[in-house]
Amino acid sequence: MDASGLPVERSITPYLIGLGLAVVLTAISFGLAATGVLPRTTTIIVIAVAAAIQILVHLRFFLHINLSTTPRENLIALAFAALLICIMLGGSFWIMFDLYHRMMV
């Protein structure tokens, strides 16, 4: 993401770094799910952490988001979207699973 709205990345290196990191993180997640060497809860936590890191890797190396050259308004929009998503996911799960437990007892 660049303020100019034009592709300005002149080197394929960031894309190769991003690809390498993404392959490692994806392989960890798929490997754990396929082999089941860790307990279920631990596996899900590791997969969630790997996904969060991979999102940051994609933002940094594919979308070229960084804290210095990315326009401030784009970062604010990204942060605001992240906040909205947290509120809506957290709120949905809180209400729906609370409802679920109340219906079950």
Added chain:
Amino acid sequence: MTAASATMTDIAPPSEGAEKYEEKAFGFWIYLMSDGVIFALLFATYVVMLGNTAGGPTGKELFSLERAAGETALLLLSSTTFGFAAVALAAADRSRVLLWLVVTVALGAGFIFLEFGEFSGMIAQGAGPDRSGFLSGFFTLVGTHGLHVSIGILWILVMIGQVLIKGLTRPVASRLARLGLFWHFLDIIWVVIFSVVYLPGVL
């Protein structure tokens, strides 16, 4: 920015329109953020519906880890090859832009082919979106992503046409930049899909 602009085979004066592209890039960014919110709600729906299988098949019986890995690989590689196209564009190398766009389309089409096979196989065995709340949530979430990828493929094909006919003009370059944002964004959504849907589904 100025160095890159100078390499664009541009007919307009250099100062003209620069702000216009910045505004378009920002507007498109806002669209992507709102699309992210839509996907977040589809994820929330899927997770809430996860247990509502209505006696029907569960993810463990339906999902194939091999197929999900294949889809993941195709989409990740296509994101990378689109990046190569963007680098070729910054270097104003028209034939390499076309080459990498064609490779990206081929990888994206491979993804859609695998996903289509998955969906039609599930529907054929009676596990369509009408079978249970869980499957409604699954088809809505993964289908919406697949629809986005299909539209992305159409958009890349249109841009291949524009590069062939118009060349690497500034409007074409700015459209390709926004298309790149869209394509990379879809790969991020896919990372969440395999981490939320397929991997926990087979555990």
